Amino acid sequence: MCTKRPPRALCRKSPGGKHPRETRQNWNMYLLLAAHPSGAVLQELTKAGHPHPDNPEPRLIAEGELADIVLGLERRPRAGQPPRWIWHRTQDWYPTLLARGVELERCYDLGLCGNILALSQFTAHTDYARNAEKVTLDDPEQDALFDDLATGSRPSFTLEDLRIEYAAQQEALAAVSPEENRRNRLQLLLAAESAGAMIAAEMQHAGVPWREDLHAEILADYLGPRPPLGHRPAKLEALNVELRGLLKAPALNPDSPQELIRALHRNGIEVKSTRQWELKESNHPAIGPLLAYKKLSRLHTANGWAWLDAWVAGGRFRPEYVVGGVVSGRWASRGGGALQIPRQIRGAVHADPGYKLIVADASQLEPRVLVALAQDSVMAEAARDQDLYAGIAAKGFGGDRAKAKVALLGAMYGATSGEAGRLMPQLTRTYPRAVGFVEQAARAGEAGAAVTTRLGRSSPPPSERWFQSQRPASAEEQRRAESIARSRGRFTRNFVVQGSAADWAACWLAELRRRLRTLRTEGTARAELVFFLHDEVMVHAPVHQVDACITAIEDAAGAAKELLFGRIPVEFPVSVAVVDSYNNAK
DNA sequence: TCTGATCGCGCG
């Protein structure tokens, strides 16, 4: 399952033996692309970020010529290697190129990589990180960069600005200690993050196959026919009428938490909030219809007909993915709630004729990452099987899987109370290394220190509130300071696990993308990555390529494990489902 | 009437 060969797209380039006459200097082609009033400007650089001595002059490109020129350079690889495109933000260039049919092999995203290098503890001793401290990462002026193009004025970042930035980033990377493979790990993270930016654009371009007719059927089943604008669907309205009767509140709007809680109190239902779980404690006859109303109301407002109108077109849902949108390295999304597609409507995600959806997820990824990070050999042994929680339950929890799961999740999230809190001593007794690892991350966070993922992404500095709470002048302020510190401890405790899992997932995605690209043949149906959700991928594949895709997914997972941790006795199994409809995937 | 905060709930 695991590839022994180092992955080409992600590893440091070595001279290799196939082209002995090539010098290392020009083994790779680094092409910097910057905005320019007349379109774009392109320059070939050395790896270190200097103008390439053989071809130092920048080249002006009119806007209409860009796609053809980029494609020409991409298809004229040097020594078998396509160029690495260097640009400020992948989002500014790649979607347009994709729209013109241009797909690229690899890039270097200066914005994303700069964010990582500015915070990473691996580069904390460099000028790059020190200078970055003074710069706000979310500089609003940067957003104006490409607005300038419309007005024909000078872009905020010239080719030379970006060249200097790239050179500075390479210098910072080169200054990372090679100990414990840190430099290679950070370089891998930068490559994977840049690949992620390309994948995000490609997935948005491809879209999730979405059957509007099936979606409409689901809505009609749950809610009744589509109502006129501003009206409740029939089934919601019926529940509303029933609720008003049961709660003796003839004008009740159940969407208003305030009105609702007053009505509940008047009927002797003493709840502090109107959350589902709290309502479920009561057995008043109104609770059933109320929970039903809430469920349907959620479907209607979040993924109803309005959502369908706004986000699905031409049989595809095209959300915007925000790579680096979460400090831990997870992706965020903008528009359409792409990362929250509810189970209720997954039946609308449906393969095209002649295609299948391959849905794969990394089983129990975060606890497995914790085992690997902490090098807890006892837990690794317990977690050898497909079901990690059952294995852990067998040793230390008398086979009680539910208890083992609650305890382990509690350890990763920092639970202090409830069942999870009570189980912590039990977990610690059997698995001291794993628990100790997250405890150490928590202590560091409480004290204001940064913590770092496997590949070198570090947590941001403490909040302003944390700093202000550091000199408490009263017992009250002291308690407050401790609460703020514990809160940050829970964040850093989780950061190392969630973030390292995101490292793994980024490598998995990049490795998978590379393998899928080798399946491509000109002009035929092709397998495409169409969705990614933290530890899950979806590939839309022609039937005849399904087996090859499954192999690619599994091999990519094995490769990701080795890239992060080397050869360790911890498995990262993926579960794969081949389906027509997403709701049959789990 | 607009804006930002809060509630509640969907996903991992």
Add this chain to the structure above:
DNA sequence: AAAGCGCGCGATCAGA
């Protein structure tokens, strides 16, 4: 079942 982490989003609500 919720509690301990990370998100996005729509409706309501408070305040200008």
